[in-house]
Amino acid sequence: MSSEAKSKSGSKPRIAVFKFASCDGCQLSLLDAEDELLSVAEQVEIAYFPEASRTMLKGPYDIGFVEGSITTHSDAQRIQEVRRQCKTLITLGACATAGGIQALRNWKDVDEFIRVVYATPQFITTLKLSTPIAEHVPVDFELRGCPINKLQLVELIAATLAGRKPNIPAHSVCIECKRKGNICIAVTRDTPCMGPVTQAGCGALCPSYDRGCYGCFGPMETANPSSLANHFRYIGQPSAQAVRAFRGFNAWAWQFRQASEECERQ
C-alpha cells in the first residue's frame, strides 16, 4: 500500500467506489459481503458509492475502488481526476485490471466498425481500445477476478485500513486445485484447462465442477502461456480454439495477449 489509509485527523477513512465500463458485479461483491458489510461500514465513511447511496460527497478520499475499463474519451479524463482525489487507488476485477471482456474489440478496427455499422454514428463515442486503469494512472493494488472474490475484497479492505500488505496469493489455480484434492482434469481427461497459467483466487472452481478453468482471474505472475499453448496442440485442440481460450475475460493482459497472437499466427 502506498499510504496508510486512516486520515490524519483521526476521523474514519473516506471510501469511494467508481464505475467505468463494466457489469457492476465487482462493486456488487461489496454488497454481497453480507456478513461483513455492516461492520466494514462502521469503520469507514462511505463518501461516494452511487450504486448503493444517494449521498455523493466530494473528494479527496482515502481509498478509491475502481471497477471497469476505460473505453471513452470522457472516462479517460475522469480517471485522471479520480486518481487525483484518491490517496490509495485499488482496481477491482478483470475490467479494471485487464480491460475486461469488452477488450475483445481491441483486435477489430472499431472506427470502421462504427462507420459501417451505425445509422447515426455521431451518437456513439467510444475509443478504439478497452484498456485497464493502470495504462492511464498509477494503481496501488489490483484485485483480480471476473468477478473478484468477495473474501479477498474483505481481506484487502481490512489490510488497507490497517496499513499492512494484503494476503492475496499470486500462485496458479493449479496449486488451489491440488490443495482441494481434485484429480487433474487436464492430465487425466485431456480437458483444455487454463489453470496452469491463471492466478489463484476463485478456489479452483471450474475444475471442481468438472470443467476446465477459463482464466477469469487472469495470468499469474510467472505464467508460461506458450508452453500451455503447446500442450493444447498436443491434446489436439485446433489453434482457433486456443486463441479463444486466451481471449476471454483477461484477453488484453499482456501474457494472454501474446499467447493468443502467437496461436493465431500458427
Next chain:
Amino acid sequence: MTGRTIQVDQLARVEGEGSLYIKMAGDRVADVKLKIYEPPRFFEAFLRGRHYSEVPDLTARICGICPIAYQMSAVHALERGMNVHPEPAIRQLRRLFYCGEWIESHTLHIYMLHAPDFVECADVIALARDHRDLVERALHLKKIGNHIVTVLGGREIHPISAAVGGFYKIPTKAQLSELVPDLEWALQASLETLHWTRTLEFPNFEQDYEFVALRHPEEYPLNEGRLISNRGLDIDAAEYEDHFTELHVKHSNALHSVVRGRGSYLVGPLARFNLNFDRLPAIAQDAALAVHLKPPVRNPFRSIGVRAVELVFACNEALRIIREYEPPAVPKCEVSSRAGVGHAITEAPRGILYHRYAFSEQGLILTAKIVPPTSQNLKRMEDDLREYAAQLVAWPQEEATWKCEQAVRNYDPCISCATHFLTLHIERAFE
C-alpha cells in the same frame, strides 16, 4: 410562465450509469430524458465467431446483478436452435437456480435500493442505524438466495456451472437438502417483508400500462411460456421481433423498445404478477391479498410489494423443488452441433430477457441479438416521469427531485444491462 428543471446528474441506487432531466413549463412537463451514458460494450459484436459453449459464460458478463438470467436465456435459445431437450430434472434445477437469483436480486432491490426512498434515508447503511433488524433480515435473505446460486453454480456472481444441455456438475440430494432450514426461514422472512411493505406510503399514481410477461400453462413463469400481454399479445419467442421494435434516441446509449403500432410497455414484477396471479402458489396469493395487492396493480410505486410477493413465491418454489428433487441421469445431455437459429425468452428479475442466436455447423455464433428488460422498460419509465412530474409542480425542488428518482427506481433499472444492446445496429448491417 415560469419554468423549472429537475436534474439528477448521476442516478443513485441503480445498476449502471444514467442521469435524469425533466423540463417543466409552468404546470406542463415540456421534456423528459432518462439519459444513459454508460459506455457500450459491444457484446453482440464479439459473440460472433465464438463457440456456442462459451455463450452462457460470455453473456453472463453483461450483468453482475442477474448473470443467471443471461445464462438461462442463452442456453434455452441455443438448445431450441439445436433441438436439444434436457431431461425434466435439469429443468427443475434451472428453476431452482433462477429462484436463487430472484431472491438475491429482489432482496437487494427491496431493501438496499428501493426501501431507503420510502423511509427517506440515503442508503441501506443509514437505514441500518434506525432499523438494524430490518437490514439484518435483508442481508440474511440475500445471503440465502446467493447460497442457492453458489451450491448450483460455484459462486454467486458469474456462476460457472450452466451449460448448453444442462449443467457441468449437478448437486446431490444431500447438498440441496442442507438448504431447507435456511429456506424455511427465508419463506417466513419473505412473508414478513411483504407484511412490512404495508407500512409504506405510496403516492396516488396509476397508469394504464401494457403489461408483457411470459405465461406458462401451470407455473409462475421463469424459463418457459408464451409471451402475452393484457392487450391481446400471445406469441412464441421466435415471433418476438415481429411484434417489438427499437428506437435509437440521441440521449441514450440504450435503445428504446416499443410494441409495434402501440408504444411503450412494462415488463417485470408488476407485469408478471398481473398476468400470472392465478399461477402463484396459494401462500403467495393469500399473502398478497392480505396486504391488498390484487391484480391489476397499476401503481408502479407498489412494485416493492409485488417484488416481496415474488420473494415468497421464489422461496416456496425453491423448497418445493428441493423436496421433490431426484438427480438427473446425466448432468449434461449430448449436444450435436448443427447450423440453425434459436430464440428464447426468460423472466429475469427485472422482466423478460430475449436472446436470439444464429450459428454455423461448427457451432460458431454467426449473429446474436439480446434485448434486456431495462431497455424494454426505458420508454415506459420516461412516460411515467412525464405523468408523474406534472403532479409535483407545487413541490419544493429537492423533494420533487427525490420523488422523480424514486419513480425511476420503481423499475429497478439495470443500466449496465441495457447499454450493450446498442450493437443491434452492427448486426443488422451484416444480415
